[in-house]
Amino acid sequence: METRRTAFPTLQQGDDRVQTGIPSLDKLIEGGLVRGDTTIVAGQPGTGKTTLGLQFLVHGAVKCGENGVYASVIESGEKLKRNARRFGWDLDVLEKEGRLQLVSLQSTMKAGVSTALETVLEALHTVKARRLVFDSLSAHSPRIKLRQLESSSSNLHTQDEGNRESA
Numbered sequence: 284m285e286t287r288r289t290a291f292p293t294l295q296q297g298d299d300r301v302q303t304g305i306p307s308l309d310k311l312i313e314g315g316l317v318r319g320d321t322t323i324v325a326g327q328p329g330t331g332k333t334t335l336g337l338q339f340l341v342h343g344a345v346k347c348g349e350n351g352v353y354a355s356v357i358e359s360g361e362k363l364k365r366n367a368r369r370f371g372w373d374l375d376v377l378e379k380e381g382r383l384q385l386v387s388l389q390s391t392m393k394a395g396v397s398t399a400l401e402t403v404l405e406a407l408h409t410v411k412a413r414r415l416v417f418d419s420l421s422a423h424s425p426r427i428k429l430r431q432l433e434s435s436s437s438n439l440h441t442q443d444e445g446n447r448e449s450a
């Protein structure tokens with residue numbers, strides 16, 4: 284019997300996937316992002332990176348019971364909220380319910396990278412976050428290294444209270 288090997292083997296069935304909330308994207312990437320991975324979204328300004336990040340968190344909070352943190356180096360919370368309203372996402376309500384926390388790092392970045400990351404960690408613990416979006420790593424935050432972010436995301440909560448592991 285002939286066995287065919289593919290040059291692009293699919294990931295193991297049963298991998299724990301994190302839905303992005305965009306059905307066509309989730310289908311394309313075999314169910315969602317692999318839980319525990321740190322994923323970089325790259326693109327020119329205006330290509331929808333911030334919106335994708337917000338949708339990922341809103342979907343997680345509303346549909347998956349997974350709280351989230353949006354750490355922004357660039358945009359204020361108010362601007363994010365205003366833009367989110369255009370898509371029907373009420374970030375104020377999610378914040379009040381403790382399902383989402385927006386963290387503006389504009390001022391904390393001036394105090395240093397460690398201070399900024401501590402602020403993010405505190406927010407992760409406050410809402411028992413399972414999803415973290417960091418916007419962005421490029422032009423405005425050259426001092427933050429991917430490795431440092433990964434160490435923050437290793438503090439994301441599992442569904443068991445108080446028990447933390449990579450998500």
Ligand SMILES: Nc1ncnc2c1ncn2[C@@H]1O[C@H](COP(=O)(O)OP(=O)(O)O)[C@@H](O)[C@H]1O
Nearest residue numbers: 326327328329330331332333334335336366369
């Ligand atoms: N899926 C989408 N459908 C409609 N408009 C979108 C979509 N994604 C982004 N936009 C709009 O495009 C503009 C740029 O999006 P944004 O997420 O801020 O991009 P980036 O973060 O890559 O600069 C915003 O006005 C946003 O509302």
Ligand SMILES: [Mg+2]
Nearest residue numbers: 332333334418
């Ligand atoms: Mg953006």
